[in-house]
Amino acid sequence: MSKTLDSTPQADGFRMPAEFEPHKGCWxxxxxxxxxxxxxxxxxxxxxxxxxxxxxxxEPVTVGASRGQWENARHALPESVRVVEISSNxxxxxxxxxxxxxxxxxxxxxxxxxxxxxxGLDGGLYFPWDxxxxxxxxxxxxxxxxxxxxxxxxxxxSFHADGQGTLITTRECLLNRNRNPHLAxxxxxxxLKAYLNVHKVVWLDQGVVMDETDGHVDxxxxxxxxxxxxxxxxxxxDDPQYEISRQALETLSAATDARGRPLVVHKIHQPDPxxxxxxxxxxLDAGETAKPRLAGDRLAASYVNFxxxxxxxxxxxxDDAHDRTAMDLLVRLFPDRxxxxxxxxxxxxxxxxxxxxxxxxxxxxxxxx
Amino acid sequence: MSKTLDSTPQADGFRMPAEFEPHKGCWxxxxxxxxxxxxxxxxxxxxxxxxxxxxxxxEPVTVGASRGQWENARHALPESVRVVEISSNxxxxxxxxxxxxxxxxxxxxxxxxxxxxxxGLDGGLYFPWDxxxxxxxxxxxxxxxxxxxxxxxxxxxSFHADGQGTLITTRECLLNRNRNPHLAxxxxxxxLKAYLNVHKVVWLDQGVVMDETDGHVDxxxxxxxxxxxxxxxxxxxDDPQYEISRQALETLSAATDARGRPLVVHKIHQPDPxxxxxxxxxxLDAGETAKPRLAGDRLAASYVNFxxxxxxxxxxxxDDAHDRTAMDLLVRLFPDRxxxxxxxxxxxxxxxxxxxxxxxxxxxxxxxx
Numbered sequence: 001m002s003k004t005l006d007s008t009p010q011a012d013g014f015r016m017p018a019e020f021e022p023h024k025g026c027w028x029x030x031x032x033x034x035x036x037x038x039x040x041x042x043x044x045x046x047x048x049x050x051x052x053x054x055x056x057x058x059e060p061v062t063v064g065a066s067r068g069q070w071e072n073a074r075h076a077l078p079e080s081v082r083v084v085e086i087s088s089n090x091x092x093x094x095x096x097x098x099x100x101x102x103x104x105x106x107x108x109x110x111x112x113x114x115x116x117x118x119x120g121l122d123g124g125l126y127f128p129w130d131x132x133x134x135x136x137x138x139x140x141x142x143x144x145x146x147x148x149x150x151x152x153x154x155x156x157x158s159f160h161a162d163g164q165g166t167l168i169t170t171r172e173c174l175l176n177r178n179r180n181p182h183l184a185x186x187x188x189x190x191x192l193k194a195y196l197n198v199h200k201v202v203w204l205d206q207g208v209v210m211d212e213t214d215g216h217v218d219x220x221x222x223x224x225x226x227x228x229x230x231x232x233x234x235x236x237x238d239d240p241q242y243e244i245s246r247q248a249l250e251t252l253s254a255a256t257d258a259r260g261r262p263l264v265v266h267k268i269h270q271p272d273p274x275x276x277x278x279x280x281x282x283x284l285d286a287g288e289t290a291k292p293r294l295a296g297d298r299l300a301a302s303y304v305n306f307x308x309x310x311x312x313x314x315x316x317x318x319d320d321a322h323d324r325t326a327m328d329l330l331v332r333l334f335p336d337r338x339x340x341x342x343x344x345x346x347x348x349x350x351x352x353x354x355x356x357x358x359x360x361x362x363x364x365x366x367x368x369x
Numbered sequence: 370m371s372k373t374l375d376s377t378p379q380a381d382g383f384r385m386p387a388e389f390e391p392h393k394g395c396w397x398x399x400x401x402x403x404x405x406x407x408x409x410x411x412x413x414x415x416x417x418x419x420x421x422x423x424x425x426x427x428e429p430v431t432v433g434a435s436r437g438q439w440e441n442a443r444h445a446l447p448e449s450v451r452v453v454e455i456s457s458n459x460x461x462x463x464x465x466x467x468x469x470x471x472x473x474x475x476x477x478x479x480x481x482x483x484x485x486x487x488x489g490l491d492g493g494l495y496f497p498w499d500x501x502x503x504x505x506x507x508x509x510x511x512x513x514x515x516x517x518x519x520x521x522x523x524x525x526x527s528f529h530a531d532g533q534g535t536l537i538t539t540r541e542c543l544l545n546r547n548r549n550p551h552l553a554x555x556x557x558x559x560x561l562k563a564y565l566n567v568h569k570v571v572w573l574d575q576g577v578v579m580d581e582t583d584g585h586v587d588x589x590x591x592x593x594x595x596x597x598x599x600x601x602x603x604x605x606x607d608d609p610q611y612e613i614s615r616q617a618l619e620t621l622s623a624a625t626d627a628r629g630r631p632l633v634v635h636k637i638h639q640p641d642p643x644x645x646x647x648x649x650x651x652x653l654d655a656g657e658t659a660k661p662r663l664a665g666d667r668l669a670a671s672y673v674n675f676x677x678x679x680x681x682x683x684x685x686x687x688d689d690a691h692d693r694t695a696m697d698l699l700v701r702l703f704p705d706r707x708x709x710x711x712x713x714x715x716x717x718x719x720x721x722x723x724x725x726x727x728x729x730x731x732x733x734x735x736x737x738x
Contacts, residue, residue, distance in 0.1 A: 001429075001451035060370070067436065067456040071503060074510075082370035082510050085454045087436040134440060141443075141451050142511065 002140040004147045005109070008194040014101040014109055015197035018163030018223055019308045022363040023059050024108070026309065027139055028052055029357070030065035030073045030083075031091035035126075035290040036350045038283030047346040048091070049077055051307075051314060051354055054340045056080045058309035062142070064088065064135065086138050087131045089117070092352060094218065095155035097359035098136040100145065101197065106364035109146045111195050112136040113154040118213050119178035120153075125212060125351070126290040143361060150195045152188065153179045157216040157356050159192070162223045165199040165258030167192055172206045172215030179214075200258035204248045208232060209240045211300040212291065218355045219302045220248060224266065224333045227257060232302040233267035241270060268329055271301045271320035280349055293349075305353035306330070308360075313337050316344035316353045371509040373516045374478070377563040383470040383478055384566035387532030387592055388677040391732040392428050393477070395678065396508055397421055398726070399434035399442045399452075400460035404495075404659040405719045407652030416715040417460070418446055420676075420683060420723055423709045425449045427678035431511070433457065433504065455507050456500045458486070461721060463587065464524035466728035467505040469514065470566065475733035478515045480564050481505040482523040487582050488547035489522075494581060494720070495659040512730060519564045521557065522548045526585040526725055528561070531592045534568040534627030536561055541575045541584030548583075569627035573617045577601060578610045580669040581660065587724045588671045589617060593635065593702045596626060601671040602636035610639060637698055640670045640689035649718055662718075674722035675699070677729075682706050685713035685722045 009015065028048065031037045037044040052061050056078060064086030065073035074083045088096060095118070098110030113136070117129035140147045159169040173179065174188055183191075189201050207215025221231040229252055234241045245267075252265045278295035303326040306315035313334050317323045323341065330339045347353050378384065397417065400406045406413040421430050425447060433455030434442035443452045457465060464487070467479030482505070486498035509516045528538040542548065543557055552560075558570050576584025590600040598621055603610045614636075621634045647664035672695040675684035682703050686692045692710065699708045716722050 001431075001449065003448050062370075067500065070507070074506070079372045080370065082513070084510055085456060085507055087454060131436065137443070138439070138454055141453055144451070 001144050002137065002147050004149055007148070009101045009109065009111065009148060010194045010197045012103070014103045016099060016101050016161045016163070017362040017365075018161055018226070019360055020223070020225065021163050022365075023310050024361045024363045025060035025062060026055050026307070027093050027097055027359045027361065028061065028063045029086065029088050029091040029093045029096075029135070030063050030069055031350065032066060032069050033090055033290075034285035035287050036090055038280055038349060043346040044350055045076060047342065047344055048357065050342045051344075051347075051357065052081050053078050054314045054342055055307060055309050055312070055358065058312035064093075064138070084142060086135060088135050089126060089129050089132045091350070092356050093135070093359040094157045094356045095213075096132040096135040097156060098140050098145075098147070099156055099196070100361050102362050102364050104365060104367040106366050108143070108362065108364045109148060110136060110140040110143070111148045111150050112140070113150050113152055113156070115155065116153050116179070118155065119176065122178040123214070124178065148195060150191065152191045152195070155213065155216065156359060157213060157218040157352070159196070160217055160222050161196060161198060162226045162257060164226045166202065167196060167198040167200070168202045168204065168217050168221065168223070168229070170204045170207050170215045170217050170220070173213065173217070176214045198258065202252065202255045204251055206244045206247070208300045208302050209244060210298045212351050216356075219300055219305050219353070221252070222304055226259075227261045228264045228266065230266045230268055230304060230333065232270050232304045234270050239273060266329070266333060268303050268326055269322050270303065271318040271322050274299050274301055274318065274320075276349060299348050301348055302353070305355040307354050307358045308337070311337055313339045314354055315339060315341050316348070317341040318345060318348070319343060370513050371506065371516050373518055376517070378470045378478065378480065378517060379563045379566045381472070383472045385468060385470050385530045385532070386731040387530055387595070388729055389592070389594065390532050391734075392679050393730040393732045394429035394431060395424050395676070396462050396466055396728045396730065397430065397432045398455065398457050398460040398462045398465075398504070399432055399438055400719065401435060401438050402459055402659075403654035404656050405459055407649055407718060412715040413719055414445060416711065416713055417726065419711045420716075420726065421450050422447050423683045423711055424676060424678050424681070424727065427681035433462075433507070453511065455504060457504050458495060458498050458501045460719070461725050462504070462728040463526045463725045464582075465501040465504040466525060467509050467514075467516070468525055468565070469730050471731050471733050473734060475735050477512070477731065477733045478517060479505060479509040479512070480517045480519050481509070482519050482521055482525070484524065485522050485548070487524065488545065491547040492583070493547065517564060519560065521560045521564070524582065524585065525728060526582060526587040526721070528565070529586055529591050530565060530567060531595045531626060533595045535571065536565060536567040536569070537571045537573065537586055537590065537592070537598070539573045539576050539584045539586050539589070542582065542586070545583045567627065571621065571624045571626075573620055575613045575616070577669045577671050578613060579667040581720050588669055588674050588722070590621070591673055595628075596630045597633045597635065599635045599637055599673060599702065601639050601673045603639050608642065635698070635702060637672050637695055638691050639672065640687040640691050643668050643670055643687065643689075645718060668717050670717055671722070674724040676723050676727045677706070680706055682708045683723055684708060684710050685717070686710040687714060687717070688712060
C-alpha cells in the first residue's frame with residue numbers, strides 16, 4: 001500500500017508543513033526498555049499515558065507498542081487512543097517516525113530518514129537500532145502514504161520548519177562526524193531542501209547543554225508562527241546554557257526567513273538546572289548496550305520541547321519555579337490553543353521530552369494554485 | 370480507538386453478513402513457523418503471495434507479519450498489499466481474526482472469539498497460542514471497530530452465515546469436548562444467535578476426513594447465495610469422505626433456512642485423495658509443541674475452501690484431474706464474479722486452504738429500515 005518512491009518531495013511538489021498547521025493525527029511509541037526508563041518503565045509509561053491522553057483530546061493518537069507490551073499498553077492507555085503493534089528499540093517517535101509532507105491536492109507522503117541511534121557506534125545512545133529503522137515505514141503503511149527514502153542520517157527532532165520555506169537546525173547535530181561525515185554543509189543543505197522542500201536553512205551552532213542527541217534543535221527553539229521563534233533561555237551568565245542561548249539569539253536575530261522576513265525571537269526561561277539522582281539511577285537496568293546514566297548528570301530540561309496539536313499545546317512541566325511563567329507565555333503566544341501541562345520529569349530522565357516522543361501527521365491540504 | 374463492549378451484536382442490532390456481501394477489505398497473516406510450513410515456510414509464502422495478489426485485484430488486502438518477518442513480507446508482497454506488524458503463532462486469519470458484524474447505519478464491529486488453537490492441550494495443534502489470541506483485537510484497532518468479547522471457544526472457520534439469519538456449523542467442532550465442554554448444544558446455539566444475530570442454526574455432524582480443525586464447516590460446505598449451499602463430494606463409496614458428504618447432503622436437503630426456504634445443495638467433486646510425502650515431511654522443523662505430520666497422512670483437500678471477494682472468487686487448485694470441473698462449476702455458480710485459481714498444495718500441507726488464511730471485513734451498510 002505504501003510505495004517507495006525514487007524522486008524527492010521538492011521534485012514532486014510536496015512540502016513539510018509547520019507543526020502548527022492542521023494535523024490528521026499524532027503517533028507515539030510505548031516506552032519499555034529498562035536501561036532507558038527506570039523501574040521497568042512504569043513511571044515513564046504513566047507519563048506517556050498522560051501525554052497521549054492530553055493530545056487525544058485535540059486529535060487522533062496512535063501508539064505503537066511491542067508484541068510483549070501491546071496488551072499492557074492497550075489496557076493502560078485511554079480507549080480513545082489507538083494502539084497498534086510496532087516494535088522499536090526505544091520510544092522516540094519524533095526521531096524514528098516519518099516526516100510527513102503534503103502537496104496541495106490532499107495527498108500526504110512520508111520522508112524516511114536513515115537512523116543510527118543518534119550517532120551509531122561513535123557516541124550513539126544504544127545498539128542495535130534495527131527495529132527503530134523500520135518504524136517510519138510501518139507508520140506509513142498504516143497511514144497509506146507513499147515513502148521517500150532520504151539518503152541522510154538524521155532524526156525528526158533535529159529540525160523545525162515554518163511551513164513557508166524556512167528550516168532551523170544545528171551544526172552540532174547535522175554536521176556531527178557521527179551522522180554524515182562524507183557530506184559537507186552545502187550538500188546536507190541541498191538534501192534538506194530536496195526532501196523538505198525548503199528554500200532557506202538557518203544554522204545554529206549548538207543545542208541545549210548535555211542534550212545527548214547532539215543538540216537537537218527541538219529542545220532549543222521552535223517556530224510559534226511564521227517569522228516568530230521561541231528560544232529556551234537563562235538569565236544566569238554562569239550557566240553553560242547562557243552562552244549557547246545568547247549565540248542562538250544572535251544568529252536568529254540576524255537571520256531572515258525564506259520570505260525575507262527578519263525573525264522575531266521570544267525567550268522562555270528554562271527550569272532551574274536539574275540532575276538525575278542516585279535513587280533514579282538505581283532503578284535502571286545495567287548493561288553495555290546503552291549509554292550509562294550517572295547520578296548527578298545534568299538533565300537537558302527545556303520548556304521548548306512541547307507538542308503543538310490541533311487547537312492545543314501539550315507542554316512539559318518540571319515542578320519548577322519557572323513552570324507558571326512558561327505556561328503563561330505559551331498561553332500568550334498561542335491565543336487560539338488550549339495549553340495543557342504534563343509533569344514530565346520521567347520522560348526527561350529517558351533523554352527527551354514531549355516533542356521527542358510525538359510525531360504529527362499533517363492533514364493533506366487542498367489549495368487552489 | 371477500539372472499545373470493548375459488554376453487550377451483544379443481537380442486542381445492538383448488528384448481524385454477520387454473508388461472505389458474498391460487499392467487503393471493505395481482506396486480512397491475512399504471513400506464514401513463518403517451520404513446524405507448520407516446510408522449507409522455512411518459503412514455498413508457503415510464495416503461495417500466500419499469490420493469494421494476496423489475486424484478492425488485491427478485487428479489494429484491499431492487509432497482511433500481518435511478525436517483527437522478524439515484516440521486512441521480508443513487505444518486500445515479497447505486491448505494493449498494492451498493505452503489510453502491518455502483527456505477531457501470531459501461525460497464519461490462520463480466518464480462525465484467529467475477528468468476525469465482523471454490521472448494522473444498517475454504516476458501522477462495523479468485531480466479534481473476538483476465545484481461541485485455544487483448535488482444542489488446547491486436548492488435541493489442539495500447537496502450544497502456546499498467546500499471540501493468536503490478540504490478533505482479532507489488533508485488527509479491530511487498525512480498522513477502528515469496536516469489539517465484542519464472545520464467551521465461546523471457537524474459530525471463524527467453524528461456521529458460515531447466509532447473511533439472512535441462517536448459520537451452518539458442525540457438531541464435530543462446536544460440540545467437541547476440547548472447545549466448550551461446559552456448554553450444551555442449546556447453550557452454544559444461544560450464544561451463536563446472540564453474537565452473530567442469526568435465527569436458525571443448521572447442525573451437520575462431521576467435517577472433511579482428516580481435517581485437523583475438528584471438522585470446520587468451511588472445508589466441507591458453504592453458502593453460494595441465500596438458500597443455496599455448495600458441498601464437497603465424492604462419487605467413490607469406498608472413500609471415507611463419501612459417508613460424511615452423504616450425511617451432510619441428507620441433513621442439508623431436509624433443512625429449511627431462517628426464512629423457511631428449503632436449501633438447494635450443489636455438489637463439487639473433491640480432488641483425488643492425496644497425502645503428505647516423505648520429502649515434504651523432511652522439510653519440517655521437528656519439535657514437541659506442534660502436532661507432528663507423518664508421511665502418508667491424508668490431506669483434507671477440498672475445493673470448497675475458497676475466498677469470495679468483491680467481484681471475484683479465489684479458489685484452491687491441486688494440479689488434480691478435478692480442478693477444471695471444479696473451476697467450471699464455480700464460474701457457473703458465481704456468474705457475476707471472476708474466478709481465479711491458485712495452486713495451493715503448500716497451503717494445504719500446513720493444514721488448511723485459501724478460506725482458512727483469509728478473513729473479510731464487510732462494508733458497513735446503509736439501509737432504510
